[in-house]
Amino acid sequence: MSSHTTTHDTGADPTLVLGASGKTGRRVLARLRLRGTPARAASRTSATRFDWSDPTGWDTALQGIGTVYLVPPREPGTAQSFVARAEAAGVQHLVLLSGRAADTWGDSTFGLDMRSAEDAVRASSLPWSILRASNFAQNFDEDLFHPSLLAGELALPAGAVPEPFIDVEDVADAAAAVLSEPARHVGRIYELTGPRALTFADAVELISRAAGRSISYRRISPAQYAADLVEQGASTDDAEHVAEMFVLMERGLLATPTDDLAALLGRPPRTFEDYVVRAAAAGTWHRP
8 A cells, every 4th residue: 555645736826824833834834835836835943934033034934925824923014014925925814813703893902903904905905704703611731831730730810701712723724624725715804703602711721631630720810810920021012912902802792602613614623621632632731
């Protein structure tokens, strides 16, 4: 039996996957390659180097590209410059990852980067699609919350307002579907959530049970959380930005699940329990 997998060349211009080593980018890239959709990985460590702080490499990354998977740069305004370069390079479609219900965030200081990127994409002359995702389930094992869970207690400024956590595998499935057939999704904004909303206390309880060890949840103030993050090495700006996300969530505008992922993929989203079982089986929350 052959040990390699044969893919097919669609003849289309390739998709540029920005943040190709990141949480969504690496998953999107693998799915596109498996489908046989031509794709070019771009990140600070890829063969095609891409750095938001170094525009001199953008044109090379965009050369011959048909579609771009765009994860917002941290600095508001940078996306406008990139989108202008994409237009000049002949890109035919932009697919932007953004945050859940970004147009309802109002005067919140959270997510200015995502809103700036949305403005840039929607104001461009290019066809576009936007994927607005809820908080990723994988934040509990690949990101900010993981060290605290390993230590046995997660302390956050989240209370009784639940969050419809979405499995990042579902986000990647949605992105790959749109990138593979962009013409079907022109001008569409998909609000992507998990199938039901959970409080952070509920989420930690499920993780504790599946991991087979005591892990607790404690609510703290946004100011205390920001101070804790700074103590752990985060910059003051980054800490305040993350804390402000929880202030925004407490408004309750992001708590209701949607059916957009099911409509896009023809199947329900993965449950938080499914994520927890997979991560626990991989030893994610075992003490080293």
